[in-house]
Amino acid sequence: MSRKRKISLSEEELVLALRNREKIAIEALYDMYSASLFGVISRIIIDTATAEDLLQETFVKIWHSFSGYSTEKGRLFTWMVNIARNLAIDKLRSKDFKNQNKNQELENNVTFIDEQRNTVYKPELLGIKELVETLKPEQKLILDLVYFKGYTHVEAADELGIPLGTIKTRLRMAIQQLRKHFN
Amino acid sequence: MEDIKAYIESGILELYVLGDVSPDEKLQVEELALKHPVIKAELDEIERSMQLYAEYNAVEPATHLRDRVLNSLLTNFGDDSTFDKEPDVQTAKVVSMAPPKSYNFYKYAFAACLALLLASVAVMVSMYNKLQDSNNTIAALQSDKQHFANTVSLKEGELEVLQDASFKFLKLQATAKAPTGSQITVAWSPAKKKVWIDMKSLKMPENDKEHQYQLWALVAGKPVDLGVFDANADTADMKEMKSIASADAFAVTLEPKGGSPTPTMDEMMVIGKF
Numbered sequence: 190m191s192r193k194r195k196i197s198l199s200e201e202e203l204v205l206a207l208r209n210r211e212k213i214a215i216e217a218l219y220d221m222y223s224a225s226l227f228g229v230i231s232r233i234i235i236d237t238a239t240a241e242d243l244l245q246e247t248f249v250k251i252w253h254s255f256s257g258y259s260t261e262k263g264r265l266f267t268w269m270v271n272i273a274r275n276l277a278i279d280k281l282r283s284k285d286f287k288n289q290n291k292n293q294e295l296e297n298n299v300t301f302i303d304e305q306r307n308t309v310y311k312p313e314l315l316g317i318k319e320l321v322e323t324l325k326p327e328q329k330l331i332l333d334l335v336y337f338k339g340y341t342h343v344e345a346a347d348e349l350g351i352p353l354g355t356i357k358t359r360l361r362m363a364i365q366q367l368r369k370h371f372n
Numbered sequence: 373m374e375d376i377k378a379y380i381e382s383g384i385l386e387l388y389v390l391g392d393v394s395p396d397e398k399l400q401v402e403e404l405a406l407k408h409p410v411i412k413a414e415l416d417e418i419e420r421s422m423q424l425y426a427e428y429n430a431v432e433p434a435t436h437l438r439d440r441v442l443n444s445l446l447t448n449f450g451d452d453s454t455f456d457k458e459p460d461v462q463t464a465k466v467v468s469m470a471p472p473k474s475y476n477f478y479k480y481a482f483a484a485c486l487a488l489l490l491a492s493v494a495v496m497v498s499m500y501n502k503l504q505d506s507n508n509t510i511a512a513l514q515s516d517k518q519h520f521a522n523t524v525s526l527k528e529g530e531l532e533v534l535q536d537a538s539f540k541f542l543k544l545q546a547t548a549k550a551p552t553g554s555q556i557t558v559a560w561s562p563a564k565k566k567v568w569i570d571m572k573s574l575k576m577p578e579n580d581k582e583h584q585y586q587l588w589a590l591v592a593g594k595p596v597d598l599g600v601f602d603a604n605a606d607t608a609d610m611k612e613m614k615s616i617a618s619a620d621a622f623a624v625t626l627e628p629k630g631g632s633p634t635p636t637m638d639e640m641m642v643i644g645k646f
Contacts, residue, residue: 357383
């Protein structure tokens with residue numbers, strides 16, 4: 190099956206098309222962001238089928254609540270990734286999902302989460318080796334806990350036994366490193 | 373500006389981008405971003421970095437998922453275009469339907485016809501039976517009428533014999549052969565040459581089926597056949613025999629059935645002479 194050429198629009202064009210409820214906006218949105226969003230979701234929810242359901246749910250929610258987004262509040266992706274993360278975290282913490290997957294309490298088992306992460310990370314595929322080198326391990330740990338695991342910085346501080354200020358600083362430093370790296 | 377720099381360095385903007393702030397903090401960040409381009413620029417940088425970080429960590433979803441997600445959105449897409457409109461409240465036009473009368477009419481008409489047909493057949497059968505009875509009665513009545521007519525005719529004949537002065541009555545008496553008391557009365561009119569026997573007066577043993585009584589007239593010593601008769605209990609009429617103009621005596625003999633040309637003298641039962 191030959192893969193369709195992916196549709197790509199500038200963020201302004203995409204936002205306008207979404208606001209006008211144009212059909213092409215849906216395809217562009219999926220082609221441009223599905224992989225990034227699925228990367229986040231599939232790190233929070235390991236089970237592929239559930240992660241796929243959540244990706245679908247995310248796009249449905251984006252589409253339906255798009256009127257709630259405004260460009261003044263920030264980038265489109267930031268708004269979307271928060272929807273994806275919140276859905277995934279809600280799912281992870283939902284009672285039926287815990288029972289179903291016999292998941293352990295998120296807050297009480299960082300080691301378990303790290304093990305999960307290791308099974309998902311595919312550095313050779315994602316080409317983040319040099320990126321990992323730019324981030325200090327303690328920076329990356331906190332960034333990933335918050336970004337990919339749905340921890341609040343307060344929970345991360347509790348979990349790691351590190352003062353809240355230090356958590357915030359390390360988080361900021363990590364992102365500073367990323368900025369440097371991408372520039 | 374020092375405040376802004378400290379605010380940026382506090383790390384709250386990063387937490388804002390990561391969605392890890394309280395609603396109050398969120399509003400504060402958004403207000404300050406509108407007021408201070410520095411904060412806006414800083415936020416934008418953080419967002420861009422996180423987006424790139426996400427892209428670096430991107431996982432391509434399965435190919436089939438694209439169609440699934442797009443289809444679910446397009447399904448909703450169709451819904452959305454109708455959601456905005458006030459749903460048309462279409463009040464169905466209610467027309468009270470008349471019950472299918474014609475159908476029932478024909479049904480009942482057919483049933484009525486059938487009932488009439490059956491009733492007619494029953495009446496016809498009954499009428500036919502009555503007609504048969506009537507015909508039988510008529511036939512019986514006609515038969516009776518004929519019988520009475522015959523009887524009347526016969527009685528008139530008898531009456532004529534009895535009233536006619538020319539008739540002579542002769543009582544034939546039993547011979548030695550016949551049982552004692554056997555007799556029969558013969559009426560004879562020489563003028564009219566007629567001979568009758570009165571069965572009422574007959575007192576002789578009943579003849580069997582092989583034999584009959586035969587009446588003879590003796591004319592100048594010669595027997596002349598006057599016919600045969602049966603002596604039965606149910607015969608009580610007068611019976612006309614063969615004609616004879618003159619006779620000296622009458623006699624009855626028992627002969628084989630149908631009579632004999634000459635009398636068997638041994639079987640003479642009764643005899644009477646003028």
